[in-house]
Amino acid sequence: MSQETILQVKDLHVNFQTYAGEVQAIRNVNFELKKGETLAIVGESGSGKSVTTRTLIGLSAANAEISGEIDYKGTKLHELKEEEWVKIRGNEIAMIFQDPMTSLDPTMKIGKQIAEPMLLHEDISKQEALQRALELMKSVGIPNAEEHINDYPHQWSGGMRQRAVIAIALAANPEILIADEPTTALDVTIQAQILNLMKDIQKERKASIIFITHDLGVVAGMADRVAVMYAGKIVEYGTVDEVFYNPQHPYTWGLLNSMPTTDTEAGSLRSIPGTPPDLLNPPKGDAFAPRNEFALDIDREEEPPMFKVSESHYAATWLLDERAPRVKVPAAIAKRWQRWEELKGEKSND
Template sequence: MSKETLLNVKNLHVDFHTYAGEVKAIRDVNFDLKKGETLAIVGESGSGKSVTTKTLIGLNAKNAEISGEILYQGRDLTQLTESEWTKVRGNDIAMIFQDPMTSLDPTMRIGMQIAEPILIHEKISKKEALDRALQLMKDVGIPNAEEHINDYPHQWSGGMRQRAVIAIALAANPQVLIADEPTTALDVTIQAQILQLMKKIQKERESSIIFITHDLGVVAGMADRVAVMYAGKIVEYGTVDEVFYYPQHPYTWGLLNSMPTTDTESGSLQSIPGTPPDLLHPPKGDAFAARNAFALDIDHEEQPPFFKVSDTHYAATWLLDERAPKVDVPEKIKARWDRWEKMKGAN
């Protein structure tokens, strides 16, 4: 039985009008999100991950021009007015921001910051909202919550502030949580605690999560499906196992090759050469062609369509075209394929 689709993004384009010209930040992005699943969107800085999620929650700058559809339970969010967004934001879709110190109000007590979305979306008293805030503080693992409900953000550690940000996002019980690199500013031990907390909350509340990150190690433990973004486009998507163990796009190969594992030898990590293209003037063909050691002539002339790898796995690379020459896949990726085949055989 297939899960209910909560969110469906169709042909999304986001352009920013600047003094230098029109920045084509998001270029024809399509994906969906099902109830209770975690979709990870991964890619380098500047690939369009955060612009995509800000568009999903109506927080883009005023110079943004949006086209396409964002259907939440059949309602197109791109058509909402700001007053309509106020009812959706926090109540249906909430966001956990990257840096808790800048997303928390330094002049407001933390308990009140958690209670604020409850007061906005529900007709209850301030005392009732604060009681709910106290319970949320306990739910996200803040010790001795009664003693700390009146603290200010500067009195808390980074990990505790991130828990407060998660509590704020959960306050109005949204169905969709967008987590924009929520562990970037934290050390590894605290990162693990926050990720474990998010998985626990998701299971308890049956919420859906869009997880934005450049850290593929985080994705392996969090995601059900993965969308790989480059230069404002999704270039590969599939289940987490398919993208990790059977990747098809050279950009995904590059991301995986630059990720350390327990088998990585000192000095063996490989970076992707070059830099992402200027989206004021996007390339004519495949945006990754200039950095792609496996690029074909057509990559410089025409954008590749999505080629079907399986019912759940697609990649936009001309290497999957039946006319393309056979490519010698990097040895590390071959090793992943071998591991994937063994895993499938064991099942």
């Protein structure tokens, strides 16, 4: 039985009107989210990840112009007015922000902040809300929660504050949890704890997660499907195994080649040359072409369509056109492709 699709984004465009001109931050983005799955949106800073997710939760800046469709279980989110968003935001769709220190009110006790969404969305007493806040603190791994429910944010470490932010996001038991680089400011050990906590929460609550990150290493253990973003567009989209072991877009190759693994040879890590384009004036053709050593002449003239690799895998690169020449891919990518063939063999033998 196929999973229910609870969120569908079609032809999403987000432009910002600035003194310098119109910034085309999101350009024709399409994806869907199924119940109980994790979709990771990956890309460098400035690729459009956070703008996309803020649009999904109705937190776009005042100078944003939005077109396209965002359908959440039959509700057209793109048509909602601010007073209507109050019923959805934090209740149906909640967000874990990148920096817990700026997400928490420094003047309010943490227990009260966790209780606030329940008081807003449910008809319960303050005492009942605080009791449930205490249970949530325990469920997200805050030790000696009874002793710390009246603490202020500055009294907690970064990892504990992030757990508090997760507890706030979970307070109204949302269907969709958006995590915007929730481990960026944390050390590696605490990162692993937060990621394991989120996986446990998903299993327990059957929530759907949109996980925003620039770190493909995090994605491997978290995601079911991956959308790779570049210059405001999704350039590759597939299951986590397809994107990791059968990557087709040169930008995805670059991201994977810059990520160390257990069998990475010394000196073999490579950065992607150049910088992302200025979206005040997006380049003609494929936006990645100026940084792409495998770019074809057509890449500088015409934007590639989304080519179908499999039923669940798509990539926007002219290299997938049947007329394109064969290119010699980086050795590390060739190894991944070899592993992909092995994985397919293993699955067919099951």
